[in-house]
Amino acid sequence: MRVSRDQAAQNRARIIEIAGQQFREKGFDGIGVADVMKSAGLTHGGFYGHFNSKDDLIAEACAAAMALSVRRWTSLSEASPDDALGAITQSYLAGDAHGEGQMSGCMMAALAPDIARRGGPVRSRFTEGTKALLDILVNAVTGRSKARQREKAIAIMAGLVGTVVLARAVDDPDFAREIKRVGAEVFGRDAE
Amino acid sequence: MRVSRDQAAQNRARIIEIAGQQFREKGFDGIGVADVMKSAGLTHGGFYGHFNSKDDLIAEACAAAMALSVRRWTSLSEASPDDALGAITQSYLAGDAHGEGQMSGCMMAALAPDIARRGGPVRSRFTEGTKALLDILVNAVTGRSKARQREKAIAIMAGLVGTVVLARAVDDPDFAREIKRVGAEVFGRDAE
DNA sequence: ATTATCTATAGATCTATAGATAATGC
């Protein structure tokens, strides 16, 4: 039942990708190692050939999901050079509406509080990703100084994360829509 | 070992209060029924005389924590009638810094993504609380129309939640401080 | 020969229940 080195590397990458999706959808404690492996078409026991522990996988999945967001924001910025902020916020807030659910959405909005409760590698990988995303936003907004741009970018990032977090948690669809509409208007425009 | 009806009611209230703190600190899956009961000075088996299930406790703890936030925001508004927004945001963002940790902080910032993954009573109790908090903020901001006030209040609430969520998740203390400083400046002032 | 994966299981943990106990409240 052994596979080639290339195949094993692909298997590892697929485990990380699937884990990232399942974690965002169900939470770190909402999905077990055995089910992640099953979704990847592998068996439970094989997991520990790829990772030292579930925490190890969580750190890798976190880093990979953040890296994917960085690539998406970068390509959105390049595709809309005159309204990078609008393109990013629209993409960011439209995710849920398009029925993709949280599994393909932002790691920050899906798991930041859970990441805060974990230590070590998970948090540091997440922090790197957060800084990288922030840098993209800094270049997507205007400001009389770099410091002012950074200030705006931080507020927008917090606003976007809070918007998605609240809209998802709320039970009332109309209220959720209202939250997202306001989020798009307030944080998607490069005011002042 | 039986206690009076009054004592039993107090025990129930204490279980809810302690559960609310532990859930915020460790997550819904991070603390078990047995440990909550132990913290309340009771035994595991007694739990099911007070609640039908852990989910039932989660809903009660969620509602109680939101109600406490509503009372706090209300009294802050009344104590600072000319800068209710500033008083609320300062209190909201200062929590972590004062070493209180998340256990006494905001339910939205600590558990909103986990609440989004749960169904039924937990989400509806949370939604009620969120609407009540929003109403307080609406009255704490100015605007040429009620609709504009509400829009500002929603953006501020999302901004505050996102600020706390990101500042907590991030590994770098300087970065966390920067996020909270910006959040206080941008969302704590009744601009425009 | 090495190693990626598989089967099987140990050990821990967690929710929920069953039945016993003892103090309250009619």
Added chain:
DNA sequence: ATTATCTATAGATCTATAGATAATGC
């Protein structure tokens, strides 16, 4: 007599490990 709480445990689930298997790569 009722009932709030306790002790003990069933049943499920989850992480991690041990040992076997079979195809790769030197």
